[in-house]
Amino acid sequence: MNPFVDRMIRAAKLDVHLYEEVEADKGAMSQAMGVVVLSSLAGGIGFMQQAGLMGLVIGTVGSLLGWYVWALMTYLIGTKLLPEPQTQADHGELLRTIGFSSSPGLIRVLGIIPGLSSVVNLLAGVWMLVAMIIAVRQALDYQSTYRAIGVCLIGWIIQALILAFLVTMMGGVPELMLERTAP
Numbered sequence: 001m002n003p004f005v006d007r008m009i010r011a012a013k014l015d016v017h018l019y020e021e022v023e024a025d026k027g028a029m030s031q032a033m034g035v036v037v038l039s040s041l042a043g044g045i046g047f048m049q050q051a052g053l054m055g056l057v058i059g060t061v062g063s064l065l066g067w068y069v070w071a072l073m074t075y076l077i078g079t080k081l082l083p084e085p086q087t088q089a090d091h092g093e094l095l096r097t098i099g100f101s102s103s104p105g106l107i108r109v110l111g112i113i114p115g116l117s118s119v120v121n122l123l124a125g126v127w128m129l130v131a132m133i134i135a136v137r138q139a140l141d142y143q144s145t146y147r148a149i150g151v152c153l154i155g156w157i158i159q160a161l162i163l164a165f166l167v168t169m170m171g172g173v174p175e176l177m178l179e180r181t182a183p
Contacts, residue, residue: 004031011035011100014131019138022096029092032099039105039128040064046111046120062163063105069162071098073155074132078140082151087140097139101131129156 007028010018022028044060051058075094079087104127111117129152137148 004034007031007100008035008103008106011103011131012106012127014134016134016138018100019097019135022100023089023093023139025096026092028096029099032096036064036067036099036102039102039108040067042106042109043111043121043124046108046117049112049114049117065166066159066163067102069159070132070155071095073158074098074136074151077154078136078148078151082147083140084142084144084147087142089140094136094139097135098132101135102128104128104131 007018007022011022022032040060040063043063044056044058047055047059049055071094075089075091078094079089105124107127108120108124111120113120133145133148133152136142136151137145140148140151142148
C-alpha cells in the first residue's frame, strides 16, 4: 500500500503511534498538507449538493481557511497559554500531526449525495475533532487528554468566530447560494 494512503488510514483509525510518527518525521509536512488539501476539497465537493460550483469553491476555501486558523489557535493556546511542564513542540510538529487529523474529513465528499450532507458533515466533524484531540495530545506531549480537549475546543470556538466575522464582513452567504438552498 502507498505509504501516504497508509498514513491517512492509520490517522483516521485514531492510531496514536501514527501521530507520534508524523510528529517526529520532518519530511511528512508535504503529506500532512496534502491531507488537509484533500479533506478541504472533499468538503467543497460535498457542499456542491447545496450550492453548486460556487459551493465547491466556497467549501474548499472555507475548509482550508478554517483549518489554518484552528491550527494556529491550537498552537498558540497549547504552547503559550495552556502548556504542561513537559510540553515542547514547534509549529511544524503540530502542523504535521493535526494535518493528518484531517483524514476523516475525506468522507465529506459523500455530502454530494442528496440527503446525506448534514449527517456526513456531523460525522466527519466529530471524527476529525477526536483525531485532532489525539494529535494535539501527542504533539504537545500532554499527559492530560482533558487539556487537549480544552485546547482544541477553545481553538475551534475562536476560529468559528473569526470565520463568522469574515463571512459577515464579506456580505454574508452569496444570494446565489441562498436561492439554491431555499425550500
